[in-house]
Amino acid sequence: MAAADGHDPVHLFVERMALTFAEVGFPRMAARVLFTVMTADDPLTAAEIGERLGVSAAAVSGAVRYLTQFGMLVREPVPRSRRDRYRMPEDPWYEGTITKTAIYKTFIDAAEGGVVALNGPDTPAGERVAEMRDFFIFVQEEIDSLGERWRVRRAQTGHLRPGESAAAPSG
């Protein structure tokens, strides 16, 4: 396989999806690497990733470090070689990423600080901020239960892989 030219539909998808992720605050290069690996049937080495994207080894290095931190990418050494291979984890990273992220707590804490700063929810401003805080709390609760509902749905629509049980999703 040669390096990607912009005409390969798979590569086009990689770039489009990465762009979309970048729009919501996800690091650009990390997204490109993520979807490059996602769209490869077999694990890729760092060199292969760089070749497909036409970027430097340094860029790949930074991106995989970022991605492995959150478990969105798994690194595994290649036997009898110095290279490492990268692959997607079996359990869906997006579920964990969305449900485990601490961003909601950050919102809630900041909003709570606002309520305090405004001397409680008894002024118009205080009430607005308090309601925003409560909404964020509500969303966090909803998100917390979302992972569980997704597993049920997933079992129903047949995304389970051989040997995987809907009741015992992961370690």
Next chain:
Amino acid sequence: MAAADGHDPVHLFVERMALTFAEVGFPRMAARVLFTVMTADDPLTAAEIGERLGVSAAAVSGAVRYLTQFGMLVREPVPRSRRDRYRMPEDPWYEGTITKTAIYKTFIDAAEGGVVALNGPDTPAGERVAEMRDFFIFVQEEIDSLGERWRVRRAQTGHLRPGESAAAPSG
């Protein structure tokens, strides 16, 4: 009221909250303006917003244009004056903003394009992308129903304003 120095706890909240919003892709200045208005008991003029934040009129102008587009801020002329005042809308903007945003559709469409590019969900790569697509569809459905559940919750916890009915939330 003097211009904000960094020691006013309310202003501190404004900046913290704005920073948090900025981290998830929301324009910085728009967030600062939004929370400045949110924490004011009474509507503010553009000049007052600029003064509190210590930014130029141009910056305020751009921010309010952005915010009013999504209905997160309401502009109303001041009688017998050339100025406009800005205030928060009564109905919670965050509910509408979160549930009506088109970002999920963008994710879904991009992922669907990936499934097609990979010749369907029958390869390891195709299956991964198809499952991600289905997850995004699931999330969108969940989000769509979230607004409704929030209104119920809101009615229970007493955030209703005088004259407002839980059964008929908005026009």
Next chain:
DNA sequence: CACTCGTTTCACAAAGTTGTGAAGACAGTG
């Protein structure tokens, strides 16, 4: 209908972000 005050637009500058090239570090091998 000219004047005034507030708002908007536009070109530019400051700041921040992101990826590169090159040097350095590290692990496996002969």
Next chain:
DNA sequence: CACTGTCTTCACAACTTTGTGAAACGAGTG
């Protein structure tokens, strides 16, 4: 234990974003 190939780190350059100052615009007023 030096060599080789891979990955990582760092300083820098290109690019993007964001807010400013100044000029233009426009609505209300005498």
